[in-house]
Amino acid sequence: MIPKVDLPADARLDTLAVREGLPRTPWGENSEALFLSSSFVHPDAETAARRFSGEEEAFLYSRFSNPTVTMMERRLAALEGMEGCIGTSSGMSAILLLILGLLKAGDHVVCSQSVFGSTVKLFQDFARFGVETSFVAQTDVGQWRAAVRPQTKLLFAETPSNPLTEVCDIAALADVAHRAGALLAVDNCFCTPALQQPVKLGADLVIHSGTKYLDGQGRVIAGAVCASQEMIQTKLMPVLRGAGMSLSPFNAWVVLKGLETLAIRMQAQSARALELAHWLEAQPAIERVYHPGLASHPQHALAMAQQAGCGGPVVSFNVRGGRAGAFAVIDATRICSITSNLGDTKTTVTHPATTSHGKLSEAQRQAAGIAQGMIRLAMGLEHVEDIKADLLRGLSALP
Ligand SMILES: *Cc1c(COP(=O)(O)O)cnc(C)c1O
Numbered sequence: 001m002i003p004k005v006d007l008p009a010d011a012r013l014d015t016l017a018v019r020e021g022l023p024r025t026p027w028g029e030n031s032e033a034l035f036l037s038s039s040f041v042h043p044d045a046e047t048a049a050r051r052f053s054g055e056e057e058a059f060l061y062s063r064f065s066n067p068t069v070t071m072m073e074r075r076l077a078a079l080e081g082m083e084g085c086i087g088t089s090s091g092m093s094a095i096l097l098l099i100l101g102l103l104k105a106g107d108h109v110v111c112s113q114s115v116f117g118s119t120v121k122l123f124q125d126f127a128r129f130g131v132e133t134s135f136v137a138q139t140d141v142g143q144w145r146a147a148v149r150p151q152t153k154l155l156f157a158e159t160p161s162n163p164l165t166e167v168c169d170i171a172a173l174a175d176v177a178h179r180a181g182a183l184l185a186v187d188n189c190f191c192t193p194a195l196q197q198p199v200k201l202g203a204d205l206v207i208h209s210g211t212k213y214l215d216g217q218g219r220v221i222a223g224a225v226c227a228s229q230e231m232i233q234t235k236l237m238p239v240l241r242g243a244g245m246s247l248s249p250f251n252a253w254v255v256l257k258g259l260e261t262l263a264i265r266m267q268a269q270s271a272r273a274l275e276l277a278h279w280l281e282a283q284p285a286i287e288r289v290y291h292p293g294l295a296s297h298p299q300h301a302l303a304m305a306q307q308a309g310c311g312g313p314v315v316s317f318n319v320r321g322g323r324a325g326a327f328a329v330i331d332a333t334r335i336c337s338i339t340s341n342l343g344d345t346k347t348t349v350t351h352p353a354t355t356s357h358g359k360l361s362e363a364q365r366q367a368a369g370i371a372q373g374m375i376r377l378a379m380g381l382e383h384v385e386d387i388k389a390d391l392l393r394g395l396s397a398l399p
Contacts, residue, residue, distance in 0.1 A: 002057050002070065013193075016078040018260045021071035034253040035067045062249060064241045072252040075259050076214070077226055079193040080206050084232040086225050086240055087247030087255075091189065091209025092118055094223035097245055098154075098185060098205060099123075101235040105130025108151040112168060114138040114161035114368070115187065116209075117356055123156070138166045139299060144173060148180045158187035159196075160303065162342075163316040163352045163376035164369050165290045167299035170306060174202025189213070189343075190314060194266035195307045205231070210251075212343025213313075215258040216265050220251040265345070265381065269313035272387070273379035277315045279388055285325070285398040287373065290316040313379045314342065316352075323372040325398050326351050330375060332394030335386055342378030347387055349377050 003023050011019070025033055040059040042048035050056040059065045069087045077085035088094040099122070103109070111123055113135040123133040136143040138161050155177040159168045170186060177184040185205040186198035192213045198206050208214060210222030224247075225236060240246065270293070277291035289296070292303035293311025303311060319325040330338055330349050340350040350356065357370045365371075379387070 002059070013079060014263060017075065017262060020075040020078045021256070022067055022074070032071055032253065032256055033068070035249055037066070037249075038062050063244050063246045064237065066249045066252070068249040068256065069247050069252040072247070072256040072259070073224070075256060076193075076208070076224055079259065079262070080188070080199060080226045081193070081197050082199050082206065082226040083229045084227055086227075086232060086236050087210075087252050088223040088225065088240070089245050089247055089251075090221045091116075091187075091207070091211055091223040092122065093245035094207050094209070094225045095119055095122055095187075097236055097239055097243070098207065098225055099126055099131065100243060101231075101239045102183065103131045103153055106151060107131050107153040108149050109133040109154045109156060110144055110147045110152055111135055111156040112138045112158060112161065114164065114166055115156065115158040116162065116189075117359075119156075119158070119187070138168050141169060141172045141176065145176050148176065148182070152180050152182045154182055155184045156187070157184065158189065159306075160190050160292055160312055160314070162190065162314065162356070163290070163374065165292050165297070165312070165314055165316060167292055167297075167303040167306065169302055170196075170198050170201040170203055174204075177204075178202070190312055191307050191310075192262055192266055194263040195270070195310045195312060199226075201306065204228075209343075210247075210255045211341070213266060214255050214262065214343075216262065216343060216345060217258065218341060218344035218346065220254045222247055222251045222255050266313070267310065268381060269379050270310040272381075272384045273313045273315050274311050275384050276377070276379060276387060277311070280315065280317050280391075283392075283395055285320050285395040287318040287320060314376065315379065316374055316376045318371050318373045319375060319395065319398065321373060321398050323351075323353065326353075326373050326375050328398065329391060329394030332397065333390045334393075335382060335390045336377070344378070345381040347377060347380035347382055349375055352376050
C-alpha cells in the first residue's frame with residue numbers, strides 16, 4: 001500500500017495544493033523529493049513477485065509508477081476534486097491516452113471545432129483507425145445534441161477557447177453526453193481547477209496540458225488525465241503501461257511545485273487581464289476585445305458562474321489596420337514575449353492568423369473568427385501599467 005500524507009480530512013483546496021502528495025521520506029525533507037530512478041528495488045524475490053502480480057502496491061518501474069509523479073497526480077486530482085489522475089509526457093499525449101483508453105473502431109466523438117489545433121488534428125487522424133469525429137460550434141448546445149449518434153462514446157470540449165475565449169456550458173454538455181450514454185471530457189487548460197472544476201458540473205474526465213498554467217513558468221512539457229479510480233485502473237493505466245507516454249519525474253516535480261502557487265497566480269493574472277481588457281476596450285485603435293470578464297462578452301454570465309467569477313488570463317483583441325497593424329503593435333513591444341506559448345508568469349503575445357491558425361485557409365479563418373488584425377495576449381505577472389505602456393507604443397502609432 002502506498003501511504004497517504006497525514007492531512008485533516010476537511011483540508012481545503014489551498015492546503016491540498018501545497019501539502020497533498022506522499023509522506024516525507026525518513027530524511028524529513030520539507031520540499032518534495034525528486035526521485036530520478038527508473039526502477040525500484042524489492043527486499044526479496046517473493047515480494048517482487050507479489051508486487052508484479054498486483055497483490056501488493058509498490059513502485060516498480062517509472063514508465064508507470066514513480067513517487068514524484070504520484071505526488072503530482074495526487075495533488076492535481078485533489079485540486080480537480082477527482083479520484084485519480086495519470087501524468088503524461090505532454091498535453092497531447094494525455095488526449096492520446098484518453099482516445100486509446102476509451103475508444104475503439106466504430107466509435108464516434110463529438111468535439112468543439114474551437115479546441116486546440118493539434119487536438120483537432122489528433123481526432124481527425126483517428127479516422128484512419130475507425131474512430132470518427134464530428135466537429136460542432138463551441139457555444140451551440142443544439143449542434144452538440146444534433147451531432148450525437150448511437151455510436152457516440154465521447155464529447156470533448158475546451159473552455160474558454162483559444163484565441164476567442166468562447167465559453168461552452170459544461171453542465172449542458174454533460175447532460176447531452178449522459179443522455180446518450182457517452183462521457184464528457186473537458187480540456188481545463190485555460191482555467192485550471194483554480195477557477196473551474198469541470199467534474200462539479202458533470203464532466204467525467206479532465207485533460208490538462210501541464211505545460212501551461214500548472215507549471216506556470218514555461219519550463220516543462222507535461223500533461224495529465226483526471227478520472228475515476230475505476231476508469232484509471234481498468235482503461236487508462238493498462239494503455240499507459242504498454243504505450244509509455246509517461247511523465248518524466250523531473251517534469252512532474254516542476255509541475256508539482258507549480259501547483260503550490262497555481263491559485264494565487266491564476267487570480268492575479270486574471271485580475272490583470274481584466275484590467276487590461278477594460279483599458280483595451282477604451283483604445284481608439286482597437287476594434288474589438290475578447291475576454292470573458294467583460295460585460296460585452298457573449299457568454300459573460302455563463303463564464304462568471306462557471307469560472308468562479310474570473311475571466312482567466314487570456315485576452316484577445318483586434319487592432320485597426322489588419323495584419324500590418326497587428327504586426328506593428330507586436331513588434332513595438334519591449335516587455336511582452338512574442339511566442340505562441342501561454343500560461344507563463346511572462347506575458348506572451350502572438351498573431352493567431354499566422355501562427356496557431358496559420359495552416360487554415362483565409363475562408364476557414366474568417367469562419368472561425370480569426371481576423372488578420374487579431375492579437376492574443378496571455379497575461380503574466382508583470383505590472384499591468386507596464387504592459388499597457390508596452391502595447392500603447394504600437395497602438396498610438398497606428399494610422
Ligand atoms: C497547449 C495545449 C494543449 C497541448 O499541450 P502540450 O503540453 O503542448 O502537448 C492541449 N490543449 C490546450 C488547450 C493547450 O493550450
